[in-house]
Amino acid sequence: MDFNYDSVRKVGYEPSIFIDDALSRVQLNNIEILTLQLPIDDRFFSIIPNLENLFSLNVYIYTRNYQKQFQNLLDHAPRLFSLAFGSWYTSEMPPYQYTSSSVRRLDLHGFDESSRQHYTYDQKQCMELSRSSLGIQCRVLIIEVQQAESIAELIYSMINLRTLEVSYKHDKRGNEHDLVELIQNCLPSTWLVTRSCYGHFFIRSC
Numbered sequence: 379m380d381f382n383y384d385s386v387r388k389v390g391y392e393p394s395i396f397i398d399d400a401l402s403r404v405q406l407n408n409i410e411i412l413t414l415q416l417p418i419d420d421r422f423f424s425i426i427p428n429l430e431n432l433f434s435l436n437v438y439i440y441t442r443n444y445q446k447q448f449q450n451l452l453d454h455a456p457r458l459f460s461l462a463f464g465s466w467y468t469s470e471m472p473p474y475q476y477t478s479s480s481v482r483r484l485d486l487h488g489f490d491e492s493s494r495q496h497y498t499y500d501q502k503q504c505m506e507l508s509r510s511s512l513g514i515q516c517r518v519l520i521i522e523v524q525q526a527e528s529i530a531e532l533i534y535s536m537i538n539l540r541t542l543e544v545s546y547k548h549d550k551r552g553n554e555h556d557l558v559e560l561i562q563n564c565l566p567s568t569w570l571v572t573r574s575c576y577g578h579f580f581i582r583s584c
Contacts, residue, residue, distance in 0.1 A: 383404055383405060383406055383407075384406075384407055384408050385408075386406050386408065386409065387408060387409065387410045387411065388409070388410065388411040388412075389406060389409055389411075389412060389413075389426075390412075390413040390414070391412065391413070391414040391415075391418070391422065391425075391426065392415075393418075393419045393421065393422075396421060396425055402421065402425075404425055405424070405425060405426075405427060406425060406426050407426075407427065407428040408428070408431050409426055409428075409429065409431065409432055410431050410432060410433045410434065411432075411433065411434045412426070412429075412432055412434070412435050412436070413435075413436040413437075413438075413464070414435075414436075414437060414438070415437075415438045415439075415440065416437055416438070416439045416440075416441070416444035416447055416448055417441060417443050417444045417447050418447055418451075429451070429454045429455040429458075430455075430456065430457065431457060432455040432457060432458050433457060433458065433459050433460065434458075434459065434460040434462070435451070435455065435458055435460070435461050435462070436462040436463075436464050436485075437461075437462070437463055437464065438463075438464045438465045438466075439463070439465065439466040440465070448476060449476050449477070452476055452477065452478040452481070453478075455478070455480070456479070456480055457480055458478055458480050458481055459480060459481065459482055459483055460481070460482075460483040460485070460518075461478070461481045461483065461484055461485070461512070462484075462485035462487075462520075463485065463486060463487075475510055475511070475512075476511075476512070477511045477512070478511075478512065481512055481515070481516075482515060482516060482517040482518065482538075483516070483517065483518040483519075483520075484512060484513070484516050484518070484519050484520065484521075485520040486499075486507075486519070486520060486521045486522075487520055487521070487522065487545075498522040498523055498524045498545070498546075498547070499521055499522065499523050499524060499528065500523075500524045500525065500528070501524075501525055501527065501528050501531065504521075504523060504528045504531060504532055504535075505531070505535065507521075507532075507536075508531075508532060508535035508536045509535075513536055514536070514537065514538065515538055516536055516538060516539060517538055517539060517540045517541065518539075518540065518541045518542075518543075519532065519536065519539060519541070519542050519543070519544075520543045520544075521542075521543075521544055521545070522544070522545035522546070522547075523544060523545070523546055526546055526548070526549075526557060526560070526561070529542070529544055529546070529561055529564075529579070529581070530561065530564040530565060532544075533565060533569065533581065539583075540582065540583045541580070541581070541582050541583070542579075542580075542581040542582075543578075543579070543580055543581075544578075544579050544581065545577055545578050545579075546577060546578075546579070547577050548577075549573075549576050549577045549578075549579075550576060550577075551576055557573075557579075558571050558572070558573050558579070561579070561581070565581075568583055568584050569581060569582065569583055569584065570582050570584055
């Protein structure tokens with residue numbers, strides 16, 4: 379049965395899937411949404427030779443040997459808008475220090491090699507993020523912070539930010555002061571703070 383592989387837009391790349399002789403000769407040229415594990419194997423660019431249309435990339439990193447491959451992927455994806463880290467190999471921050479001229483959305487929620495959620499960003503780490511290449515050009519950020527003060531600091535320091543989806547575990551129903559009101563009072567009137575549920579906020583520039 380014939381199949382038009384050029385119609386495939388979304389794929390989770392697993393090397394074991396393409397061991398079969400027939401599938402090993404497949405070429406996927408119009409991928410828009412891609413999930414993969416770094417480092418990638420030697421067959422990746424023969425199966426997915428064209429990343430021109432890639433819009434969203436979700437990466438899982440389980441080893442230190444990925445740096446050159448990761449930057450190479452970003453260099454070959456001129457339309458990449460959204461970059462998410464599903465997992466990375468240490469309890470440290472994900473490797474957002476790489477460069478891409480097109481990425482505008484960063485999802486920094488993720489898990490370590492033991493499937494435990496990474497610790498939240500402290501104020502120093504938030505400032506490091508805001509000064510990084512990807513942080514400076516970021517318009518949409520998904521993150522968890524340790525201190526409530528970091529929420530306003532991210533908005534003021536990330537000059538292109540327009541939407542912040544932030545988790546803060548100390549936001550509780552029984553708190554003396556409502557955090558939505560406190561955050562709103564710290565921001566310019568052009569920003570709107572809403573709570574989707576306790577501990578989770580959407581903050582958008584109007």
